[in-house]
Amino acid sequence: MSEVVVRIAARGDGVTASGRHVAFAAPGDVVAEDGSVTPGPHRQVPPCRHFPECGGCQLQHIDDEAYTAYLIERVSGALAQHQLASDIREPHLSPPRTRRRATLRAMKAGGRVLLGFNAEKSNRIIDLAECHILRPELFALLQPLRRLLGLLLAPKRTAEIHMTLVDQGVDLLLKGVKAEGFEAAQGLVDFAGEHRLARLSLDEGLGPEARWEPQPATVTLSGRPVPLPIAAFLQATEDGEQALVAAVLEAVGTPASSADLFAGIGTFALALPGRVLAAEASRDAVLALKRAAFTIAAQHRDLYRRPLMADELAGLNAVVLDPPRSGAEAQVEQLAASTVPRIAYVSCNPATFAKDAAVLVSGGYRLDWVRPVGQFRWSTHVELAAAFSR
Secondary structure, X not given: OOEEEEEEOOOOOEEEOOOOEEOOOOOOOEEOXXXXXXXXXXXXXXXXXXXXXXXXXXXXXXXXXXXXXXXXXXXXXXXXXXXXXXXXXXXXXOXXXXXXXXXXXXXXXXXXXXXXXXXXXXXXXXXXXXXXOEOHHHHOOHHHHHHHHHXXXXXXXXXXXXXXXXXXXXXXXXXXXXXXXXXXXXXXXXXHHHOOOOEEEEEOOOOEEXXXXXXXXXXXXXXXXXXXXXXXXXXXXXXXXXXXXXXXXXXXXXXXXXXXXOOOOOOOHHHOOOEEEEEEOOHXXXXXHHHHXXXXXXXXXXXXXXXXXXXXXXXXXXXXXXXXXXXXXXHHHHHHOXXXXXXXXXXXXXXXXXXXXXXXXXXXOEEEEEEEEEOOOOOOOXXXXXXXXX
């Protein structure tokens, strides 16, 4: 008996009404008893030759309408696990070829260098001949990098390539690569100059070290250039960052005093009006934020071990928090016991967000709305911004 695919599961499989999972099926596809699939109205031709082998994308076979529904369902499903519901707004989707940061892997094998993302559920490297998610400025460096790594990598050795587009150009970090001797070191400098890199850093196992940086690498946040520490976190796309900032500002209003918790280099702190306390565990990020805006009270603080207590939160008009994927349990418990009237919560994990949201709601907050943000185009990675009030 044939069945129709009704939704996409969290990991990207199509799911029928009976619960049958079908790899790479789209909503509306018809699945026969023998497993054959008749394409439905939401299936599209994947634009990239590497799909579905490459692990960089899992959902290139569905159209934007189905992808939007998937983002909404990921959030609503996570909330339902904790008996919560909310107004889930239309998601923001980053366009193709807008990813401004990425981590690739490289390996020298058979006399050539493979460079790209891992294959899906594998450590095998997909040697990218095209990419529909990376900014063109990043993708243009791949072939020159193959030539450079051909000189630096030992056979069958792997390396990590971290690429970030900053104000001055591409910020490049090579991990697991050694440049021994004058000729290799000069080759790195020549490469950086020829390709007008903003910065070239090497991590030979003892931490990253800048080998080329003609002027300090910065990223502009809310109109301010902020020094970018090597390998520091940055939102994946510029438009996704703008969507998250806009959602945060709507959630908190115009507070006279606020705190940005897990502040990083100040993506949200720099956009907030009034007096701002920014707390962050990375010392380099705190120093960068202090250099960018001395008016912000930037504090080096591990919020997992030492969260802002309810009495420290007293008097604040709003709090913004953007924790790592594991959520912010200790900090959220203190927020739930506080009198802060507005909270903006930015998350890259709907499951841990929903868990934290349940704590806030049990403490008397209302979950007013959630906006999913699809910065990682065609992937199963979902980000969001949410507004709480009391």
